[in-house]
Amino acid sequence: MPRRHAHFVVLVALALLAPGCGEDPVPASDGTLRATLDEYAITPQKVTARAGELRIVARNDGRLNHNLRVELPRQDAATPERVVGGTPTAQPNSTVSGSVRLSPGTYRLACTIANHDDLGMWGELTVTER
Ligand SMILES: [Cu+2]
Numbered sequence: 001m002p003r004r005h006a007h008f009v010v011l012v013a014l015a016l017l018a019p020g021c022g023e024d025p026v027p028a029s030d031g032t033l034r035a036t037l038d039e040y041a042i043t044p045q046k047v048t049a050r051a052g053e054l055r056i057v058a059r060n061d062g063r064l065n066h067n068l069r070v071e072l073p074r075q076d077a078a079t080p081e082r083v084v085g086g087t088p089t090a091q092p093n094s095t096v097s098g099s100v101r102l103s104p105g106t107y108r109l110a111c112t113i114a115n116h117d118d119l120g121m122w123g124e125l126t127v128t129e130r
Pocket of ligand 1: 065066067111112113116121
């Protein structure tokens with residue numbers, strides 16, 4: 001096989017193995033988003049919900065403290081993300097909950113503790129009309 005093709009095959013294989021890539025979003029059922037927190041991931045990473053009150057229940061399966069916050073994406077480089085709601089901090093092996101009122105739009109999910117967001121603790125929340 002020519003070298004260029006070999007590289008292509010490797011890239012496709014990596015793309016298929018990469019977690020979270022191309023995953024279908026998981027709908028929040030009964031107005032509740034259930035998620036698991038771990039070092040350093042939010043599962044599921046892509047979620048959809050209907051506009052209105054969203055209850056968030058997050059279980060911490062990790063060994064560090066984590067939280068699950070809903071953020072409006074930054075409008076430009078100079079403006080930070082704005083947290084609109086979420087859960088308090090969850091100790092390891094505990095479950096925390098919170099609720100947030102959401103209008104249709106695209107939001108980020110993130111753990112706002114230390115640099116967990118940068119390490120991969122983030123996700124996407126798409127809110128649609130009721
Ligand atoms: Cu965290």
